[in-house]
Amino acid sequence: MTAAGLWNAGKAVLLRDETDAARLRSLLCHLPMPHLAADLGCGAAHDALVYRAAWPDALIVGLDSDRLAALGWRQGLRGGERFYFVRGDAAWPPLAPHFDVILVRHPDLNRSPKSWIKALRAAAGLLAARGALLVSTYSLSEIERARRWLDAEAALTPLGFDPAALAPVGLSGRDRFALAYRRA
Numbered sequence: 001m002t003a004a005g006l007w008n009a010g011k012a013v014l015l016r017d018e019t020d021a022a023r024l025r026s027l028l029c030h031l032p033m034p035h036l037a038a039d040l041g042c043g044a045a046h047d048a049l050v051y052r053a054a055w056p057d058a059l060i061v062g063l064d065s066d067r068l069a070a071l072g073w074r075q076g077l078r079g080g081e082r083f084y085f086v087r088g089d090a091a092w093p094p095l096a097p098h099f100d101v102i103l104v105r106h107p108d109l110n111r112s113p114k115s116w117i118k119a120l121r122a123a124a125g126l127l128a129a130r131g132a133l134l135v136s137t138y139s140l141s142e143i144e145r146a147r148r149w150l151d152a153e154a155a156l157t158p159l160g161f162d163p164a165a166l167a168p169v170g171l172s173g174r175d176r177f178a179l180a181y182r183r184a
């Protein structure tokens with residue numbers, strides 16, 4: 001590939017990432033401004049910078065069961081201080097229940113439904129009063145599954161937002177489908 005080709009490819013990646021970031025930002029702005037936030041099944045902190053820009057003062061905890069996620073999280077501490085990684089099972093999260101915001105983005109719900117139904121119920125229990133839970137998925141079937149499970153949680157009330165007011169979905173499809181709830 002020529003130097004110009006490489007530059008264009010790099011620019012395309014940046015543009016793709018910026019579209020994804022804009023989509024995520026447009027979801028986060030519907031949530032309360034957290035002091036303490038968690039990202040369950042966080043992966044390698046791909047969106048740390050977006051979280052940090054949206055929530056400059058928040059303490060953010062990422063939890064993932066994958067050892068490699070821990071590595072990525074440490075290497076990519078792009079969000080700076082006040083980011084913490086916990087390796088654990090989101091179905092049995094080793095966390096205290098005081099989170100203002102909990103994110104569960106792109107959980108592999110269809111592959112591991114038993115584990116994720118427990119994880120989403122656990123997330124509901126980790127929220128502080130008036131705390132918000134955001135779930136996003138690539139597929140409609142997964143978000144509908146999450147909706148069925150979470151609608152049955154008595155402590156949660158749907159937090160409505162207008163899908164038309166969100167930034168467009170990027171080619172990656174990240175955060176294509178989303179729903180949010182608030183704890184009473």
Ligand SMILES: C[S@@+](CC[C@H](N)C(=O)[O-])C[C@H]1O[C@@H](n2cnc3c(N)ncnc32)[C@H](O)[C@@H]1O
Nearest residue numbers: 041042043064065066088089090091105106115
């Ligand atoms: C498709 S990736 C999504 C990663 C990230 N949330 C994102 O949006 O890029 C799903 C992540 O969930 C993690 N995961 C799957 N089951 C889990 C569980 N029971 N507890 C914690 N993490 C889990 C996987 O290790 C993986 O990092």
